[in-house]
Amino acid sequence: MTVRLLAEAFDPWREIVHHQEAQSALAGKFGATTVFVGTLRDFNQDRAVRAMTLEHYAPMTQKHLERVAAEASSRWPIADLLVIHRYGELSPNDPIVCVAVWAERREAAFAACRYVIDELKTRAPFWKQEQTPQGRRWVAPEPKAE
Amino acid sequence: MTVRLLAEAFDPWREIVHHQEAQSALAGKFGATTVFVGTLRDFNQDRAVRAMTLEHYAPMTQKHLERVAAEASSRWPIADLLVIHRYGELSPNDPIVCVAVWAERREAAFAACRYVIDELKTRAPFWKQEQTPQGRRWVAPEPKAE
Amino acid sequence: MSITVRFFASVRERVGKEREAIDCAGISNVADVWRQSTRVAMPDNLLAAINMEYARPDQPVRDGDEVAFFPPVTGGAP
Amino acid sequence: MSITVRFFASVRERVGKEREAIDCAGISNVADVWRQSTRVAMPDNLLAAINMEYARPDQPVRDGDEVAFFPPVTGGAP
Numbered sequence: 001m002t003v004r005l006l007a008e009a010f011d012p013w014r015e016i017v018h019h020q021e022a023q024s025a026l027a028g029k030f031g032a033t034t035v036f037v038g039t040l041r042d043f044n045q046d047r048a049v050r051a052m053t054l055e056h057y058a059p060m061t062q063k064h065l066e067r068v069a070a071e072a073s074s075r076w077p078i079a080d081l082l083v084i085h086r087y088g089e090l091s092p093n094d095p096i097v098c099v100a101v102w103a104e105r106r107e108a109a110f111a112a113c114r115y116v117i118d119e120l121k122t123r124a125p126f127w128k129q130e131q132t133p134q135g136r137r138w139v140a141p142e143p144k145a146e
Numbered sequence: 147m148t149v150r151l152l153a154e155a156f157d158p159w160r161e162i163v164h165h166q167e168a169q170s171a172l173a174g175k176f177g178a179t180t181v182f183v184g185t186l187r188d189f190n191q192d193r194a195v196r197a198m199t200l201e202h203y204a205p206m207t208q209k210h211l212e213r214v215a216a217e218a219s220s221r222w223p224i225a226d227l228l229v230i231h232r233y234g235e236l237s238p239n240d241p242i243v244c245v246a247v248w249a250e251r252r253e254a255a256f257a258a259c260r261y262v263i264d265e266l267k268t269r270a271p272f273w274k275q276e277q278t279p280q281g282r283r284w285v286a287p288e289p290k291a292e
Numbered sequence: 293m294s295i296t297v298r299f300f301a302s303v304r305e306r307v308g309k310e311r312e313a314i315d316c317a318g319i320s321n322v323a324d325v326w327r328q329s330t331r332v333a334m335p336d337n338l339l340a341a342i343n344m345e346y347a348r349p350d351q352p353v354r355d356g357d358e359v360a361f362f363p364p365v366t367g368g369a370p
Numbered sequence: 371m372s373i374t375v376r377f378f379a380s381v382r383e384r385v386g387k388e389r390e391a392i393d394c395a396g397i398s399n400v401a402d403v404w405r406q407s408t409r410v411a412m413p414d415n416l417l418a419a420i421n422m423e424y425a426r427p428d429q430p431v432r433d434g435d436e437v438a439f440f441p442p443v444t445g446g447a448p
Contacts, residue, residue: 011163013159013160013162013163014159016159017157017159027188027238027239028186028187028188028189028238028239029187029188029189030185030187031184031185031186031187031369031370032182032183032184032185032369032370033181033182033183033185034180034181034182034183035179035180035181035182035183036178036179036180036181036252036255036256036447037178037179037180037181037447038177038178038252038446038447038448039176039177039178039179039447040174040177041174041175041176041177041250041448042173042174042175043174043175044448054445055378055379056445057376057378057419057422057438057440059422060419060422060438061445063422064422085445085446092173092174093173093174096445096446096447097445097446097447104187104370105370106182106184106263106369106370109182110182110256110260114256117252117446117447120445120446121443121444121445121446121447122443123424123443124443124445124446125378125419125438125440125443125445126443126444126445126446127378127379127380127440127441127443127444127445128444128445129379138379138380138441138444139444140442140444141442141443141444142444177447177448178447178448182369183369184368184369184370185369187370190370200367201300201301202367203298203300203341203344203360203362205344206341206344206360207367209344210344231367231368242367242368242369243367243368243369250448251448252447252448263368263369266367266368267365267366267367267368267369268365269346269365270365270367270368271300271341271360271362271365271367272365272366272367272368273300273301273302273362273363273365273366273367274366274367275301284301284302284363284366285366286364286366287364287365287366288366
């Protein structure tokens with residue numbers, strides 16, 4: 001289980017390959033990998049987005065992301081979990097977050113991946129500020145119901 | 147929307163990167179990418195698995211995978227979809243199938259990805275034969291209920 | 293005039309053939325094709341397709357059709 | 371002896387400060403920290419944490435604690 005916070009742009013697919021290769025005990029033991037990658041769009045709520053600043057409460061984010069990851073690991077039979085979250089200055093098309101789960105079977109992989117991305121959105125102290133042609137604005141949290 | 151059947155081993159992460167780069171219209175327009183990769187384990191139902199042969203009914207598999215992908219595209223608001231499925235001789239740790247979905251939001255990306263992998267398992271004419279220390283055996287389909 | 297019959301996976305092994313052409317005389321549906329080709333009644337858990345579309349045993353078969361028989365499918369991943 | 375108070379995102383901008391140390395005299399809970407630091411009552415939709423654990427307004431605060439105030443979080447992805 002790995003949780004990383006990064007100040008610089010990252011390639012989620014390369015990180016997944018590196019992680020999987022480094023975890024040699026995983027080889028042959030997992031049948032399902034589920035990945036979620038969140039990416040900065042160049043629009044949001046009908047406004048163009050030129051850039052985004054992702055502020056966070058540094059050690060609290062790490063702590064709560066690790067807790068969410070640990071909860072997912074204890075609720076579902078999974079073999080490994082990788083969470084990477086950006087902070088700082090982002091440009092459109094930059095990955096914001098990557099959640100990857102390795103498991104024997106796909107039910108657990110999907111459930112754990114979905115759990116981590118949903119929980120981190122409400123519990124990890126990150127705040128987005130978008131730069132639009134009309135100026136800077138703080139992003140409002142999404143409604144609870146889905 | 148792309149559906150590919152491959153006789154040779156493939157790297158799902160590299161395929162995703164290539165696909166995403168080739169679809170230049172996607173850049174900045176998607177916020178969520180969900181990926182499922184199925185990989186051959188070195189065990190199944192308490193037996194070691196040395197290799198697997200994946201037989202298929204060639205043009206029927208392509209046709210039904212494309213249909214499942216088209217259904218997912220029409221049911222959920224997604225921007226793009228990539229399905230790659232192996233056939234032929236596989237070794238443990240080889241990717242079997244990869245489903246990647248690009249969408250504006252994660253709900254649609256998760257739902258479409260899950261739909262494609264679940265539907266292809268019951269509708270695409272593939273059959274797995276495992277090579278175990280006790281000989282070859284055809285894999286039985288998984289039970290419907292989950 | 294004939295019907296192409298194909299067998300896949302464990303069904304192919306059990307029947308002992310992969311593909312054959314049978315005369316369409318006296319054949320009206322999928323179950324008839326199976327009976328003509330194997331000399332036994334069509335088992336319950338068998339899947340069939342006509343021209344690559346899933347088909348029920350009582351579905352009509354026409355001259356020139358490709359009819360395939362196979363066990364439940366097991367593609368995808370764990 | 372003091373309490374470290376931190377403000378994040380839009381709350382930081384509204385309050386006009388990022389971090390300060392306040393005297394813990396007369397302070398018993400999270401809402402007291404906010405009132406002491408900003409001179410107004412703590413708004414309803416504000417989140418707070420004591421030593422990086424989420425805390426309610428009536429939760430007790432001790433000397434040496436770090437108390438943070440911030441708006442609802444918006445990390446993750448669309």
